[in-house]
Amino acid sequence: xxxxxxxxxxxxxxxxxxxxxxxxxxxxxxxxxxxxxxxxxxxxxxxxxxxxxxxxxxxxxxxxxxxxxxxxxxxxxxxxxxxxxxxxxxxxxxxxxxxxxxxxxxxxxxxxxxxxxxxxxxxxxxxxxxxxxxxxxxxxxxxxxxxxxxxxxxxxxxxxxxxxxxxxxxxxxxxxxxxxxxxxxxxxxxxxxxxxxxxxxxxxxxxxxxxxxxxxxxxxxxxxxxxxxxxxxxxxxxxxxxxxxxxxxxxxxxxxxxxxxxxxxxxxxxxxxxxxxxxxxxxxxxxxxxxxxxxxxxxxxxxxxxxxxxxxxxxxxxxxxxxxxxxxxxxxxxxxxxxxxxxxxxxxxxxxxxxxxxxxxxxxxxxxxxxxxxxx
Amino acid sequence: xxxxxxxxxxxxxxxxxxxxxxxxxxxxxxxxxxxxxxxxxxxxxxxxxxxxxxxxxxxxxxxxxxxxxxxxxxxxxxxxxxxxxxxxxxxxxxxxxxxxxxxxxxxxxxxxxxxxxxxxxxxxxxxxxxxxxxxxxxxxxxxxxxxxxxxxxxxxxxxxxxxxxxxxxxxxxxxxxxxxxxxxxxxxxxxxxxxxxxxxxxxxxxxxxxxxxxxxxxxxxxxxxxxxxxxxxxxxxxxxxxxxxxxxxxxxxxxxxxxxxxxxxxxxxxxxxxxxxxxxxxxxxxxxxxxxxxxxxxxxxxxxxxxxxxxxxxxxxxxxxxxxxxxxxxxxxxxxxxxxxxxxxxxxxxxxxxxxxxxxxxxxxxxxxxxxxxxxxxxxxxxxxxxxxxxxxxxxxxxxxxxxxxxxxxx
Numbered sequence: 001x002x003x004x005x006x007x008x009x010x011x012x013x014x015x016x017x018x019x020x021x022x023x024x025x026x027x028x029x030x031x032x033x034x035x036x037x038x039x040x041x042x043x044x045x046x047x048x049x050x051x052x053x054x055x056x057x058x059x060x061x062x063x064x065x066x067x068x069x070x071x072x073x074x075x076x077x078x079x080x081x082x083x084x085x086x087x088x089x090x091x092x093x094x095x096x097x098x099x100x101x102x103x104x105x106x107x108x109x110x111x112x113x114x115x116x117x118x119x120x121x122x123x124x125x126x127x128x129x130x131x132x133x134x135x136x137x138x139x140x141x142x143x144x145x146x147x148x149x150x151x152x153x154x155x156x157x158x159x160x161x162x163x164x165x166x167x168x169x170x171x172x173x174x175x176x177x178x179x180x181x182x183x184x185x186x187x188x189x190x191x192x193x194x195x196x197x198x199x200x201x202x203x204x205x206x207x208x209x210x211x212x213x214x215x216x217x218x219x220x221x222x223x224x225x226x227x228x229x230x231x232x233x234x235x236x237x238x239x240x241x242x243x244x245x246x247x248x249x250x251x252x253x254x255x256x257x258x259x260x261x262x263x264x265x266x267x268x269x270x271x272x273x274x275x276x277x278x279x280x281x282x283x284x285x286x287x288x289x290x291x292x293x294x295x296x297x298x299x300x301x302x303x304x305x306x307x308x309x310x311x312x313x314x315x316x317x318x319x320x321x322x323x324x325x326x327x328x329x330x331x332x333x334x335x336x337x338x339x340x341x342x343x344x345x346x347x348x349x350x351x352x353x354x355x356x357x358x359x360x361x362x363x364x365x366x367x368x369x370x371x372x373x374x375x376x
Numbered sequence: 377x378x379x380x381x382x383x384x385x386x387x388x389x390x391x392x393x394x395x396x397x398x399x400x401x402x403x404x405x406x407x408x409x410x411x412x413x414x415x416x417x418x419x420x421x422x423x424x425x426x427x428x429x430x431x432x433x434x435x436x437x438x439x440x441x442x443x444x445x446x447x448x449x450x451x452x453x454x455x456x457x458x459x460x461x462x463x464x465x466x467x468x469x470x471x472x473x474x475x476x477x478x479x480x481x482x483x484x485x486x487x488x489x490x491x492x493x494x495x496x497x498x499x500x501x502x503x504x505x506x507x508x509x510x511x512x513x514x515x516x517x518x519x520x521x522x523x524x525x526x527x528x529x530x531x532x533x534x535x536x537x538x539x540x541x542x543x544x545x546x547x548x549x550x551x552x553x554x555x556x557x558x559x560x561x562x563x564x565x566x567x568x569x570x571x572x573x574x575x576x577x578x579x580x581x582x583x584x585x586x587x588x589x590x591x592x593x594x595x596x597x598x599x600x601x602x603x604x605x606x607x608x609x610x611x612x613x614x615x616x617x618x619x620x621x622x623x624x625x626x627x628x629x630x631x632x633x634x635x636x637x638x639x640x641x642x643x644x645x646x647x648x649x650x651x652x653x654x655x656x657x658x659x660x661x662x663x664x665x666x667x668x669x670x671x672x673x674x675x676x677x678x679x680x681x682x683x684x685x686x687x688x689x690x691x692x693x694x695x696x697x698x699x700x701x702x703x704x705x706x707x708x709x710x711x712x713x714x715x716x717x718x719x720x721x722x723x724x725x726x727x728x729x730x731x732x733x734x735x736x737x738x739x740x741x742x743x744x745x746x747x748x749x750x751x752x753x754x755x756x757x758x759x760x761x762x763x764x765x766x767x768x769x770x771x772x773x774x775x776x777x778x779x780x781x782x783x784x785x786x787x
Contacts (some may be wrong), residue, residue, distance in 0.1 A: 289693035
């Protein structure tokens with residue numbers, strides 16, 4: 001199979017991306033984000049999070065959560081590159097919501113055969129969900145799992161669960177007798193304790209899930225294959241969030257250095273300031289081009305999707321690091337304060353940088369594909 | 377069917393079939409002499425004769441200048457040069473010798489010359505019968521190109537040129553030069569005018585071409601001295617004082633960001649080509665040893681090689697995205713990055729290849745058994761030509777920061 005030249009980015013995808021950008025510009029300017037999430041600077045504050053469930057509800061009503069659900073399950077079945085375009089705008093707004101987590105969950109549910117269909121229908125109808133598949137050691141290999149199935153019930157711990165406080169359902173991986181199983185678990189299930197993590201990022205929430213005899217709906221015993229098949233899309237969509245947020249960091253910083261005067265010139269007059277920001281732009285563009293390529297490959301060239309998605313997330317993690325570092329440095333003293341909005345994106349990006357594997361991790365996996373195993 | 381072939385218009389599809397058939401029947405014989413890494417390092421008449429014969433054959437077959445109008449010697453087609461280029465790449469034909477003519481002089485002459493001049497110059501440029509060179513840089517005008525001092529003084533309907541141009545690739549073979557001249561010393565930018573100048577016929581009669589030796593030891597570029605060379609006013613492009621604007625057309629195409637697709641043939645598989653890619657870098661690692669084990673197992677080198685792979689793929693995908701309107705924020709944002717990225721990427725790949733080759737990287741072309749016959753140190757040294765010529769990487773970053781990101785101008 002080969003990819004279309006235009007990445008499969010249709011007119012419909014363009015309209016969705018444009019309307020998302022307008023939605024956030026109209027409803028959620030950065031001032032509002034800062035007012036909402038940055039109320040308590042105390043590093044010892046008790047773990048918690050803020051978001052706007054009403055705005056999220058509007059997004060659900062616009063049909064955004066359904067775009068990644070296949071048509072036969074009541075969704076819109078849009079190409080992944082269109083989904084990525086929407087996620088880019090969520091990243092640009094740094095909007096706290098479980099959209100990305102819900103998309104990720106869709107990608108796994110699609111690989112669960114008929115058993116995944118009711119869950120996908122729930123998502124198409126507006127239910128938010130997230131993945132609980134990471135162990136306490138933070139391994140990004142889906143085979144490493146801290147939950148076990150005993151007599152049909154779940155026991156153990158799932159760590160680093162994204163958006164856990166904003167969803168109704170968890171897709172949980174658990175070691176069972178017949179392999180890695182996947183379960184569909186209600187957030188209110190008996191025996192499930194959701195312990196919110198104290199995290200740096202103010203635009204997300206993350207939790208540790210403790211399972212003590214929790215009942216869920218069994219989806220599959222071929223969970224490892226289902227997760228591995230979904231990972232390229234999960235990396236690609238996070239790369240899109242990073243690219244969108246990085247573009248905000250770039251434009252905001254360019255605006256500042258073009259206005260702020262020192263030595264009788266705007267800061268950007270000096271190439272020591274100008275050139276690193278050009279490097280940020282170049283790095284963002286690499287990430288964008290690579291992530292559209294990966295998204296298109298997942299739909300149209302599956303044999304290449306794994307390597308292209310590793311490239312996209314490796315590049316995105318570098319983008320997150322570079323754009324964040326330069327945005328603070330080029331803002332100078334004000335960039336080091338809580339009152340300057342750029343810290344919100346800095347923190348979101350440092351979280352995204354490591355989530356689902358950092359650049360070195362993805363490059364190591366890519367090398368295994370392109371060169372072969374690391375040792376003789 | 378290739379990825380781009382399935383997107384062909386009917387005209388492109390017919391033309392592609394024609395190119396494939398012609399190339400299958402007319403692929404040139406292997407060269408009788410060792411060819412350099414690119415046209416800019418052509419040193420001998422034997423190399424030039426072989427490559428000129430190939431360009432002439434390709435032009436006569438309609439594979440060069442496809443998108444230019446028939447009246448100026450072109451093919452009169454729409455977006456077909458891209459197709460010819462793809463097919464020549466696939467057929468691994470030799471490169472064209474007249475690269476400055478095709479890439480820079482042709483679009484400049486086409487957009488800015490009088491019709492009669494275009495009709496006279498372009499057919500022999502496309503065929504490669506006339507080799508072209510470019511007279512822009514001077515000893516005192518490098519990155520600050522607009523400070524050129526080579527002066528053209530008006531005498532009736534003639535101009536008399538005096539001055540000194542440098543880094544003039546192919547001048548030793550060139551019939552013609554595109555040249556940026558000062559016609560008014562009182563205005564920096566508006567005092568410049570743009571000409572085409574016949575230099576071969578003037579050798580020893582107002583024009584002196586002297587070779588400069590590059591860091592690699594190769595020749596290929598020159599300095600050119602003008603002493604009272606008289607040229608006709610009909611060789612001026614566009615209006616007097618508009619030389620800077622005309623030069624922008626040249627530079628835009630030189631940096632791969634222009635409207636017209638440059639005819640490119642290339643991919644002749646020889647020991648001298650195809651060294652600067654991440655694939656050949658990985659091959660080198662597989663064949664190199666590091667502390668008694670295969671270098672391709674070294675985790676640090678693997679990480680660095682993957683950085684190159686990713687950037688190379690990113691560059692290819694940028695070029696793809698540059699044609700998708702909906703995925704662009706600014707029309708020049710990707711085109712203006714091309715030269716910067718391609719040149720720095722090639723430099724970093726070559727640099728890493730020296731690391732991978734280890735002790736072997738000390739061996740040069742003159743040592744039998746050097747890794748990849750010593751091409752990597754040569755490629756690494758030549759890569760600085762790419763990051764300096766056609767606007768240094770520093771100038772490119774200024775342009776990107778100012779024109780695309782809208783930051784204030786640097787001095």
